[in-house]
Amino acid sequence: MGSDLFEISVNLIKMIIIFVMMVQLVPLLVWVERRGSAFIQNRLGPNRIGPLGLTQLLADAVKFIFKEEFIPEKTKKFIFYAAPVVSLIPAALAFGAIPLSMPINIEAFTMFGESYGPYRFAFQSFELGIGIVFVLGISSLGPYAMLMAGWASNNKYSLLGALRACAQSISYELALGLSIVGVLLLYGTFDFSEMIAAQQGPLNFMWFGKEVTLGFLPNWGIFYQPLGAIIFLTAVFAETNRTPFDLPEAEAELVAGYHTEYSGLKMNMFYIGEYGHMMAASALMAVFYFGGYDIPFVTAEDVNAGVTWFGQAIDPLLTTVASWAPFVGDSLAEALGFSANKAAIGTAFVFHIAMFAKILFFLWVFVWVRWTIPRFRYDQLMDLGWKTMLPWALFNTIITAIVIFIMRTNWS
């Protein structure tokens, strides 16, 4: 292993940063959701507080903290309080397992006079060889938070909402799991990093034992698995209980679903869990079908060269600044030992921005669909899950298996 204190502490800080990033995206998403709905419905949305209403988020957060803390009588107190906390765990763990950028290879450097060996930091909370199975397993723990909330509230709306949410998310988990089989057949691995590595470069595949390359398209999963991608995206909408599948919260029938009795920050924590689930789903969508942190037609070497060039271009500026203020700038960077690793960190940052752009795009799709498509009826929802999407996912699996068999077999 050879892990020392520096490596462990960097990994811990990284883990906390990724979690806090997930939590901090939630108010931003709420703002996007409100402004987006206003934009789609030709309204204004929150625009009074701060530029474009952006500080509305801060005001909301403060409001939630200063709300009165009370729970209704006849609730099971411990489970009532535990449910919001439990709802955070699956989202955080699932999001932490997904690589958000390429790993940073830090060369040996010295800091404050002590030398530290070469490191490899992955841009994710933990690297797992069985990435997909872990993420599926962890997100299948999601129903517990809903069931706990619904049962502990001692309210029939809550319980009905919880059962509906649970039945819905387990029904669509089948289509979700089956649509992933196509991805697994394609890449032959559970590991997210290997999947992303397999999607680099231009579109190329084996055609009856010969290799075919199409230079004008990136080698992304969407071109091999279009049906699987559609099924996956739809199933994810149902898993996260978003419109058009927000039956558990159907306010016309069930008041507010499983969190009817929750108020203030406790309800907000359910929202954090739900949005965290959405972020994990968007990241998975990007990794499976859109190349992860891959930028089309640009290799890691190109980015590295660009970053190095940029660093050299601004280097005189930095030197000038450093000469003005001797405590910051180059001397500090030299003391921290990062000068040798500037390019590696910069490259990882560029790829991180690419990944983040993809995640934000799919999050916008979530918002977009919510304000475009009306809600399903419950029997239609179940019919869609069991009688339409499951057979189509099965069809996708069979076709993928047969096509891969025909194409990759050496027929000579």
Next chain:
Amino acid sequence: MLNFESLAAIGLNHYLIVSAALFCIGMVGVLVRRNVLVILMSIELMLNAVNLSFVAFSHFSQNINGQVMVFFVMTIAAAEAGVGLAIAVTIFKRFKEVNISFFEQLKG
């Protein structure tokens, strides 16, 4: 005899003893509880104990056969839980009763 080294170096024995304890807890549950659902849960505990020993043996002998067996046991356990719960739900709907001693009176 029992010393610190044998506690700090986790071997197969440790896992087997945990597995045995888990199995015995499940067994106590089956013997002393009267709610048929809790009895089913205790059976799941016992099956999990067996799985744990399978995985431990598989790891320490570097032989994957044990994991295949665990896979099969999990399947059977899920099937057993499904049918057991189906029967329990049917009886509960009919008689509003989940006590195991009541089940003795069910005669065809």
Next chain:
Amino acid sequence: MDISVLLFYGLSFIVLCFALAVVVSNNPVYSAFYLAITMVSLAFVYFILQAYFIAGVQLIVYAGAVMVLFVMVLMMFDLKKEKDSFSKGRMSNFLKVSSVGWLWGLIAGAIYMSSDLLSMGATLHNKDGVGTTTKDLAKLLYTDYIFAFELLGLLLLLIAVGAVAVSRIKGGTHA
């Protein structure tokens, strides 16, 4: 002291405590939640044992499916606080528990006595895991165990039919 030793003792403690809580808890819904925690902790124990795929399956099948089914059924039942959750007869209960305790002592003693026979590997993480990856599992599962695998598929089909048929008895599926 390796971190995995700490993890083993912590997780085993959690597993055994919550298993005990399943058995002694008065409310079956709490029992189900405790059992779910036991299952998740056991998945992490499988993780220490480098059975990663089995750990994932444990999470998906046991914690994510079977226990959710248990919790849903218990919520459907709406049981009041159970009056007689334990079987009657203080003497017979004492005999049951003590005999199970004797059994555990016997097994533990046997394991302890035969520890020389069992000591195939002394410590954790001293093997590089060759031949125990998920692909190896797949190669074994779909060649040597192919018959059992297809039969399990058939069994699952029969269980599905059986469960639907059982829930149809008297009154159909309309509760």
Next chain:
Amino acid sequence: MNSLAPIIALTIFVVLFGTALLFLVSLVGPKPKNSDAKNSTYECGIDVQTTGHSKISVRYYLTAILFILFDIEIIFMYPWAIAYGDFIKEGQGLYMLGAMGVFLLIFIIGLVWEIKSKALEWD
């Protein structure tokens, strides 16, 4: 690779974070002023007639059990899916396709039977 410690650490951190938030609110927020109307279970304004745990349709349960059985069948496909490429390279692709074909046939029979038997109907 594949180490457990970060997963446990993140779980503990998230639990601590959530608990801290709950405590923060009870520390900072105003003290609740209780009244009967406020403490009662939300029921659109009318008095609560029954307990919150009324009878629930058995369909939820039936959906859950069918989910378990199909879920296991899907899990059985995962090792097959990742080993499929290797098997094709070794020239055993047709065998694997056949082995999974039989399994998928059983899966399809089960699915068709469930749909035909109206076990999945919600009305």
